[in-house]
Amino acid sequence: MAQHTLEVIVENSPGVLARVAGLFSRRAYNIERLSVGPTDNPETSKMDIVVNLDGHALEQVIAQLDKLINVIAIKEIVPNTAQPIVHDTQPDYQN
Amino acid sequence: MSQMNGASSLVASLEAAGVDVMFGIPGGAILPAYDPIFSSSIRHILVRHEQGAGHAATGYAQVTGRVGVCIATSGPGATNLVTPLADAAMDSVPVVAITGQVPSVAIGTDAFQEADIRGITMPFAKHNYLVTDPADIPRAIAEAFHIASTGRPGPVLVDIAKDALQKMTEFAYPSSVSLKGYKPKLAPDAQSIIDAADLITQSSKPVFYVGGGVIKANASRELLELAQLLGAPVVTTLMARGAFPDSHPLNLGMPGMHGTVAAVTALQKSDLLITLGARFDDRVTGKLSTFAVNAKVIHADVDPAEIGKNRFADVAVLGDLKHSIAALIPAVKAALAKNRPDLTAWLRQMNSLKATYPLGYDVPKDGSLAPQYVIERLGKISGPETIFAAGVGQHQMWASQFVSYENPRTWLNSGGLGTMGYAVPAAMGAKVGAPDSTVWAIDGDGCFQMTNQELTTCALNNIPIKVAIINNESLGMVRQWQTLFYEGRYSNTSLESKRIPNFPMLAEAMGCVGLSCDRPEDVDATIEKAMSINDQPVVVDFRVARDAMVWPMVAAGASNDDILIARETAPDWDSQEL
Known part of the structure; x- marks a missing residue:
């Protein structure tokens, strides 16, 4: 199984780390590595999450992460490529 | 804007959110809120246990389609809401729970009646809040109602520290809610509708696998039109009973562990599951690896995380089901005008199963009540x-x-x-x-x-x-x-x-x-x-008689192919052309 790095932009509000960590634990996925840091925008933080997941399981983790209200955007960083895969499953509000 | 305490701001916010009734019990930490509730236009129903308040809010929401509201104090009051909130999460019911919390300075000190209800509900609540500043109350309430009632509905908890209810604040209810990380999709992509219609015209054994999402989206009328247009059989899951009339000739009943032989077999033998607001729950699929092995899947749902969670979707239709089914109707009509598959044999098979294996029960021989x-x-x-x-x-x-x-x-x-x-x-x-x-x-x-x-x-x-x-x-x-x-x-x-x-x-x-x-x-x-x-x-x-059993039954973990109509009695498959 290959390691994948997810770059997750979250709202900079209390409890967000617990939400993300809790999601991994209750859906029975492991976090290999995790770092949290600021972004240029003081209202958001960036989490880099390294997971040992592929294919379907990876897609599910991304989809479930995206359901968290405080998660704004998820990018999958692919090694040796310039372009990240942007998982934008939250299109604009449509009526 | 007007000056008031946080408690009055809370009640004014609930009124602004359109709440007409709530179910709850007061206690120490939530007590400040009960003073303005006393003179509010909102009907408060004083229950006897907080679990009752939570389920009552759910029942209210299920029947009206509106957000159900329950309210409790900190600690045991809040933990008693855990079961109904988990229940509302699993069944996608819009519920907002308000709980009092110990004063903000006491949070984390194991104070009297302190429980971290935000932490406790984090794994299953759609979202939750801990409010310690009275200025945040109107926004938290507005967001809670927005999140609970849109997208895939669910429970949202707002935990408010007692001092935030007591302090003075300016009340201003937000006129709109915008959340960066939450923008549920209403209308499906046009291409997904075209692809779905395309699959439908290639199918000779389609079945509508209808879940509770159709009811949540108020899409029953659209479903009826689409089902009649295609003339394919319909199964309604436990959460979807009533989404499609039981008396309709296309309705094969409930699938799953205690489903009808016709509904279970329709899914098993189908070549296309037209899945509408259902989630391939284990009680429906039985052993997943043997579930509907020859079927392609159209999966229409408002929740992106449900697509492909348990079963691969050949076509995903992401959006509110009312919009999605409404969009499917003209697309399927146009596709059928070019190429209408013959469903006669399929319908004949399913109707034969429906007639041969209707739901039934034994009348107790000793004259006791079935x-x-x-x-x-x-x-x-x-x-x-x-x-x-x-x-x-x-x-x-x-x-x-x-x-x-x-x-x-x-x-x-x-x-x-x-x-x-x-x-x-x-x-x-x-x-x-x-x-x-x-x-x-x-x-x-x-x-x-x-x-x-x-x-x-x-x-x-x-x-x-x-x-x-x-x-x-x-x-x-x-x-x-x-x-x-x-x-x-x-x-x-x-x-x-x-x-x-x-x-x-x-x-x-x-x-x-x-x-x-x-x-x-x-x-x-x-x-x-x-x-x-x-x-x-x-x-x-x-x-009633004690020994009555629920049949048909697919044992837990077994394949739907092994459905039994009574103890050790399988349907007579040899006499059915499938």
Whole structure:
């Protein structure tokens, strides 16, 4: 199984780390590595999450992460490529 | 803007959110809020246990389509809401829970009645808040109602520290809510509709696999039009009973562990599952690797995380089902005009199964009362406008099987979490939401003993629900499994509830009318008597045969191919052309 790095932009509000960590634990996925840091925008933080997941399981983790209200955007960083895969499953509000 | 304390700001926010009723119990930390509630236009119903408040909010929401609201104090008040909130999450019910929290300076000190309810509810609540600044109250409430009621509905908890309720603040309710990380999709992509219509015209064995999402999206009318347009059979899951009329010739009934042979087989033998607001739950699919192995899948849902979660979707239609089905109708019409597959053989097979294996039951030879007969008569006598709420267990399955549901939002049950004790408080909430409808709780004797205290609430607040206790003096479903899988060793499933408690007396003690019935010939008259009483709650103790079992059955973890219509009796597949 290959390691994948997810770059997750979250709202900079209390409890967000617990939400993300809790999601991994209750859906029975492991976090290999995790770092949290600021972004240029003081209202958001960036989490880099390294997971040992592929294919379907990876897609599910991304989809479930995206359901968290405080998660704004998820990018999958692919090694040796310039372009990240942007998982934008939250299109604009449509009526 | 006006100056007021946080408590008044909370109540003004709830009023601005359109709340007309809430269910709750006061206590220390939430006490400041109960002062403005006293003079508010919102009807507050004082329940007897916070779990009752939560299920009542759920019942109200299920029947009205609006957000149900419950309110409790910190610590035990809040933890008592955990079960109904988990229940609402599993069944996608829009509920907002307000809890008081200890003062912000005391948070984290193990103060009296302190519990981290935000942390506790984090794994299942759609979202939650801890508010310590009174200025944040209106925004938290507005966001909570927005999140609970849009997208895939769910429970949202707002925990408010006592000092935030006491401090002065400016009240201003936000005119709109915009959340960076939450933008549920309404209209599906045009290409997904074209792809779905394309798959539909290539299928000779399509089936509509309809879940509770159709009811949540108020899309029953659109579903009826689409189903009739294609002329394909329809199965309605436990959460979708009433989404499509049971009397419709295309309806094969409920699939799953206790589904009809026709509905289970339709999914198994299909070449295309047109999945609408369903989530491939294990109780529907049975052993997943053997589920509908030859079927392609169209999966229409509002929740992106459901697509491909349990079963690969060949075409995903992401959006609100009302929009998605409405978009499918003209697309399928146009596609069928070019290429209409012949479904005659498929429909003939399914109708043959439906006719050969209708739902049925054995009448006890000793003249005692069949539980299925009681439930069948309840459905017939009270009619299709009646709202039914069930607990969890055998009576729930029979209530799903033997009542004919013709309308959405007339069948309430705890499908996902399987919460025993759901029926009485949910029926209470349903009756508050639909005061002109007859509301029957069909409950088990085990379930009833978990939450019947809310009948006192009903009696005192003019909420005249009716309760049919299907009293088999057992934890019946567990007993059934002990019969089938544990050699009849009935460990701790005998409740002896034909001896103690005396249910009619218990009902009378709580201000209800208590009736009892144990003979088949008295069932109709007893139901009619209960139907004639509308100024008080009524409880009927139907004392039924103990050994009745729920059939058909696909054993847990087994393949749907191994459905049994009775103990050790499989359908006669050789006589069916499939």
